[in-house]
Amino acid sequence: xxxxxxxxxxxxxxxxxxxxxxxxxxxxxxxxxxxICGENGAGKSTLMKVLSGVHPHGTYEGEILFEGELCRFKDxxxxxxxxxxxxxxxxxxxPYLSIAENIFLGNEHATRGLxxxxxxxxxxxxxxxxxxxDEHPExxxxxxxxxxxxxxxxxxxxxxxxxxLILDEPTAALNDxxxxxxxxxxxxxxxxxxxxxxxxxxxxxxxxxxxxxxxxRDGRSIETxxxxxxxxTEDRIISGMVGRDxxxxxxxxxxxxxxxxxxxxxEIRNWTVHHPIDQQRKVVEDVSISVRRGEIVGIxxxxxxxxxxxxxxxxxxTYGRYAGGTVLKDGTEIRTKSVAExxxxxxxxxxxxxxHYGLNLIDTINRNISLTALKKVxxxxxxxxxxxxxxxxxxxTSMNIKAPxxxxxxxxxxxxxxxxxxxxxxxxxxxxxLILDEPTRGIDVGAKYEIYTVIDQLAAQGKAVVFISSELxxxxxxxxRIYTMAAGRLTGEVPRAEATQEVLMRQMTKDKEVTx
Amino acid sequence: xxxxxxxxxxxxxxxGKGGPxxxxxxxxxxxxxxxxxxxxYGMLIALGLIVVLFQFWTGGDLLLPRNVxxxxxxxxxxxxxxxxxxxxxxxGHIDLSVGSIxxxxxxxxxxxxxxxxxxxxxxxVLCLLVGAVAGSVQGFLIAYFGIPSFIVTLAGMLLFRGxxxxxxxxxxxxxxxxxxxxxxxxxxxxxxxxxxxHNLTLLLGIxxxxxxxxxxxxxxxRQQEFSLDVVPFKLFLLKLVALVAAVLALTMLLASYDxxxxxxxxxxxxVGGYGYVMRNSVFGRHIYAIGGNLPAAKLSGVKDKRITFQxxxxxxxxxxLAGLVVAARLNAASPKAGDGFELEAIAxxxxxxxxxxxxxxxxxxxxxxxxxxxVLNNGMNLLSVGTDWQQVIKGLALLAAxxxxxxxxxxxxx
Numbered sequence: 001x002x003x004x005x006x007x008x009x010x011x012x013x014x015x016x017x018x019x020x021x022x023x024x025x026x027x028x029x030x031x032x033x034x035x036i037c038g039e040n041g042a043g044k045s046t047l048m049k050v051l052s053g054v055h056p057h058g059t060y061e062g063e064i065l066f067e068g069e070l071c072r073f074k075d076x077x078x079x080x081x082x083x084x085x086x087x088x089x090x091x092x093x094x095p096y097l098s099i100a101e102n103i104f105l106g107n108e109h110a111t112r113g114l115x116x117x118x119x120x121x122x123x124x125x126x127x128x129x130x131x132x133x134d135e136h137p138e139x140x141x142x143x144x145x146x147x148x149x150x151x152x153x154x155x156x157x158x159x160x161x162x163x164x165l166i167l168d169e170p171t172a173a174l175n176d177x178x179x180x181x182x183x184x185x186x187x188x189x190x191x192x193x194x195x196x197x198x199x200x201x202x203x204x205x206x207x208x209x210x211x212x213x214x215x216x217r218d219g220r221s222i223e224t225x226x227x228x229x230x231x232x233t234e235d236r237i238i239s240g241m242v243g244r245d246x247x248x249x250x251x252x253x254x255x256x257x258x259x260x261x262x263x264x265x266x267e268i269r270n271w272t273v274h275h276p277i278d279q280q281r282k283v284v285e286d287v288s289i290s291v292r293r294g295e296i297v298g299i300x301x302x303x304x305x306x307x308x309x310x311x312x313x314x315x316x317x318t319y320g321r322y323a324g325g326t327v328l329k330d331g332t333e334i335r336t337k338s339v340a341e342x343x344x345x346x347x348x349x350x351x352x353x354x355x356h357y358g359l360n361l362i363d364t365i366n367r368n369i370s371l372t373a374l375k376k377v378x379x380x381x382x383x384x385x386x387x388x389x390x391x392x393x394x395x396x397t398s399m400n401i402k403a404p405x406x407x408x409x410x411x412x413x414x415x416x417x418x419x420x421x422x423x424x425x426x427x428x429x430x431x432x433x434l435i436l437d438e439p440t441r442g443i444d445v446g447a448k449y450e451i452y453t454v455i456d457q458l459a460a461q462g463k464a465v466v467f468i469s470s471e472l473x474x475x476x477x478x479x480x481r482i483y484t485m486a487a488g489r490l491t492g493e494v495p496r497a498e499a500t501q502e503v504l505m506r507q508m509t510k511d512k513e514v515t516x
Numbered sequence: 517x518x519x520x521x522x523x524x525x526x527x528x529x530x531x532g533k534g535g536p537x538x539x540x541x542x543x544x545x546x547x548x549x550x551x552x553x554x555x556x557y558g559m560l561i562a563l564g565l566i567v568v569l570f571q572f573w574t575g576g577d578l579l580l581p582r583n584v585x586x587x588x589x590x591x592x593x594x595x596x597x598x599x600x601x602x603x604x605x606x607x608g609h610i611d612l613s614v615g616s617i618x619x620x621x622x623x624x625x626x627x628x629x630x631x632x633x634x635x636x637x638x639x640x641v642l643c644l645l646v647g648a649v650a651g652s653v654q655g656f657l658i659a660y661f662g663i664p665s666f667i668v669t670l671a672g673m674l675l676f677r678g679x680x681x682x683x684x685x686x687x688x689x690x691x692x693x694x695x696x697x698x699x700x701x702x703x704x705x706x707x708x709x710x711x712x713x714h715n716l717t718l719l720l721g722i723x724x725x726x727x728x729x730x731x732x733x734x735x736x737x738r739q740q741e742f743s744l745d746v747v748p749f750k751l752f753l754l755k756l757v758a759l760v761a762a763v764l765a766l767t768m769l770l771a772s773y774d775x776x777x778x779x780x781x782x783x784x785x786x787v788g789g790y791g792y793v794m795r796n797s798v799f800g801r802h803i804y805a806i807g808g809n810l811p812a813a814k815l816s817g818v819k820d821k822r823i824t825f826q827x828x829x830x831x832x833x834x835x836x837l838a839g840l841v842v843a844a845r846l847n848a849a850s851p852k853a854g855d856g857f858e859l860e861a862i863a864x865x866x867x868x869x870x871x872x873x874x875x876x877x878x879x880x881x882x883x884x885x886x887x888x889x890x891v892l893n894n895g896m897n898l899l900s901v902g903t904d905w906q907q908v909i910k911g912l913a914l915l916a917a918x919x920x921x922x923x924x925x926x927x928x929x930x
Contacts, residue, residue: 318815339817349815357815360808362875371805372816374798383796386738425816 004065005030005195006051006164011062013046013055020046021060022219028164033186033196035210035227037203038241039302039470043219044199048166052086053079066164083163087153089172095142100124102141103156127155131185146278147178154185165189165196171205172304175281183209201241201302203234203509215240235502238509242472242501250477251449251456263331264290265464266347266433271325273306273313283309283320285488291433291464296455298479299468300504306488307468308352311435315349316342329433343372348431350422352438352468354415358422361411365403366392368410368421372429395424400450416447423454434458435466440474452478472501486510558924559868559884559917566888570895577898578891581773589701589845591890592779593618593838593854595883597861598868599790600834602882605865606794607827608807608874609658609665613672614835614861617650618854620676621839626689626849629696636695644836650676651832652825659824673858681851690848700844702778713768714775721767724784725760732756779841786834791879803827808875863910864889867917888913 006028013021021043028034036044049055051064053073064071066082073079076086093102100120109119124137133151135144141152150170157165167186171179186196186209200206206213207227214224215237222240225232267290275281284306291297301307312319314327316339327336329345336342342349351357359368369392370377377388392406399420403413410421419439426434436455440448455478459465469475475482482499484492484507492507571578597614604611621643628639654672658665691697708715732752739746746752770776794800805813806820814820838857843849868885870877889910896906 315815316817339815340819343817351815356809357811360805360812360875362808363804367801367804371801371813371818374801378798381798383798383801385796386735386742389739390742 003030004028005067007065008047008051009063009065011047011050011060011064013043013050013060020219021050024062024216024219024221026214026221027224028195028197029212031190031193031195032211033190033198033209035206035213036197036199036216037201037206037213037237038216039201039472042216042241044216045168047216048086048168048197048199051079052076052084052166054086080160083161084166085157085160085162085164086166087150087157087168087170089169091146091149091153093141093149093152096140098138098140099128099135099144099152099155100137102152103127103137103159105156107160123159124155127158130158131155132181132188145178147174147181150174150178150182151185154189162194165194167196167198169199169201169303171200171202175278179205201509203237206237207234213237217241234509235506238502238505242505250474251453253456253459253478262292263328265293265330266291266466267328267331268310268314269326269328271310271314271327272323273309273320274323276320279321282323283488284313287325287485287488287490289466289483289490291466293432293462293464294459295481296459296465296467296479298475298482299466299485300470300472300475300482300508301468301485302470302508304487305485305508307485308437309488310485311349311437311466311468314342315339315347315435343429343431346430346432347435348372348426348429348433349435350426350437350439352441354418354422358425359410359418362409364407365396365401365410365413365421366406369395369406369425369428372425376428376430391428392424395420395428399424399454414443414447416443416450419443419447419451420454423451427454427458431463433464433466435468437468438470439467440469440471448474472504475499475504476501484508558920559881559888562917563884563888563891566891566895570891570898574895574898578895579769581769583894583898584769585773585777587890587894588780588783589777590894591886592777592783593841593845594857594860594864594890595783595886596786596834596838596841597857598864598882598886599786599879600831601858601861602865602868602870602877602879603790603794603803603827604665604831605862605870606807606874606877607803607824608810609824609827610862611654611665611669611828611831612858613650613654613669613676614831614838615854615857615859616673616676616680617647617832617835618839618842618857619680619849619851620650620683621647621836622843622849622853623680623683623689623851625696625840625843626692627683629693630689630691636693640696640840643840644833647832647834647836647839648829649832651829651835654832655825655828658828659821665828680853684849684851686851688848688850690846692844692847696840696844697847698778698844699782700779700841700846703774704776704778704781706775713771714773717767717771717775720776720781721763721771724767725763728759728763729756732759782837782841787879787883794879799823799826804875806874860889861886863914867914869921885917888917 004027006026008024008026011021011024012019024043024047026036026047036047038044046055050060053076056074057072064073066084071079071082073082094105097105103124104120109116109123121137128135128137131151131154133148133155135148141149144152154165170182174182183205186198189196198206198210210227212224212226213232215222217240225237225240269288271284271287272282273284275283287306287310289297289299299307299310309319313322314336317337318339326333328334329347334341334345336345336347355361360371366389370383370388374383377384377391389406395401396403396406401413401417401420401424403417410418413421423439439455440451443451452474455465455467467475467479476499479499480496482494482496482504483490484494484504486508491510494503494507567578577583597618601611601614624646625639625643628634628642629636634642650672654668657663657668704714704716704720706714706716711718732755736746736752770780794803802813802818802823805816805818806823810820839854842853846853864886865877865882866885867888868877868881868883870881892910892913893906896909901909
């Protein structure tokens, strides 16, 4: 095999308060497909942003050598001039421009500011043929599916004389057929001499297209394996991804023993949801889970597994298109078609995205907490401000929300304190079932412990808790049972006693074989 | 109408520890409160400055009792519209149709009372109903059908302007029956012995003062009852004295002329009522919630569509009320009535602290914003500044107010 085309040496990247990358070394050989895998938040995307100049030279430590030359990219343009092109998970296309216009956006075929349409169309047609996309270049991007849009992105990259193509989770938003085509294209480009880096946690994909794989964990590069070598099994990769000590601490909790005979507090049966736009795609498929009072049940899964989509579609159909399934509360079927109905049946959903879906950032702690259950502090439509304030002061003390007063705008609080406000808001609503979606995402270790304690107390009070998380140690530390999901389907159910990171990760990376 | 009594700056020293230190703490507390509500207090201070300036430039004419009375009458309809507009903007929308609805309702009132001799109280109710229907049709299209409010109300603006001209056949129609005229031009009736002052106005002022004091004291007592932090007694007293003095000054001013204009009473009820609704009702809270973060509000179970619908319904009713006041004041319905009112109402809201992205603003702010424009109008009229320059200056005032806010926010880094 050829020598290295790219070397990243001892990359360290710090954000205020967080060390995102603490020592990453990556060597990519000329002409190979190199996979990078690791858990959510391991630092994969940050590493690629360092490489492509999104984080410019000077904001990180370490050095980057591309084609033997020391690189100091100050922005994305600089890295693109060297032939390094990154395709992000969220596509960067303008929906109402044509395919051709998108391909050459910012890089137009033009003379003195006027676009040369003949040359644009000729070149676009040629590029589309190369990526195998059978669409007229004047078609609007909005009119083609996500899979084809992905191909337009690759055509755009090819127009920039790409030497190193970086794909961040390219198949996460695609259905099986489109995924298969995309992977074929990556192999085809490899034959044309283009080196690719593909970020993915679908092990079958990695096995199919990659030559080598680098595993990143907690901001460090752990090892690089040759995919075609004898010993590189999926288990081998998994143990690299999870092999870490349980360095978090959890409150002591006595495992829940389910009461005999009592119906589960919440039961979801055969739940299926389609993607809101791409209606061919099943985002959640035939999932059945249940949780009892006093029990904490985890749902583990990687990005795109469908956990949030499951939770949100059950909670007032706030995601996707419902395509079947029933919800039972204490053994009787209930309607959860609107948020009000779900809340009325004692279900609460604490979002993973507190800034967009959880809080009104410009409003006060006081008003954010009371919003879901304003009626509890109101008489005939009029809010009793003193009673309301007493409630929020109570939560400020009991949840240890660090703020001078409850009249502080929540936008000014730290992530951990914002999370406590979201939790307070839903605890105030008085639910029987709490669905917590990544309740400790982006908050520091101290605040995490406080949140674990709260969750533990909720279960001890007899509430049923569904705990969705990407961090396996916290699921292992907190849950009585853990479900695993992958690609919209339930792939396993593991009791606390049998759960280990390896077992869970194996089930989380299960995916039906990609069709060739 | 009260501001946040519970605000307390974290930096403020615990007060009440002896003479000078306590005074200093109090000052800091006041300044801290000012800084936290910069937008509102800033505009209040700006309003004060503008009043003082014009009072000086006009040689004292601005604050003559007769002129104050006039100022209120001239601006009443903009203030009524500004209240409704503030709600619309807080909810994250805009309403361009209010000027045309104002004109249409005026025309409708004229057709009813002048041409068909309908009794004026019946006409009044019918007019408010027409406003409600106009508002609810627009609200339905916006909330449930999903057409952007800018488009729906732009269409409404054209539509109702056209309907007004059709209804009036391009003519001005008048005069109105006496009862209706009173809404625009009337004053409280005089009763009792001659005291050189308007008795009923004085009485009303005293009742208002009593109500304000009772409300404040009750709030404070309840806070103590729930053992919540209360503002230091001195600050509480200072605030109470300031409030009482303001109400008293206005009362004396009006009582020394013809008494309180009826429209001022209506306006006072609206400001108090809507202020209370926005601050203390579930409905008001939900408006702030959908304007501040719509997805979060939806996920909290707020019925966002219903709220949006109601906000536009309300705007329609208030536009109808404004239309009646305009028509009554001019004593005629004109096809050109209410021209540009929507822009004045929108400007008032933004000067008074609303945000383009919604979720922010108070009813009192809209009134302050409206008064800033009103005093500018009135003062420049007194100085015989032409309407050409008036427009220029009002435009600059809007830019300055919002520009100051943007600058202030950037400086405090929030």
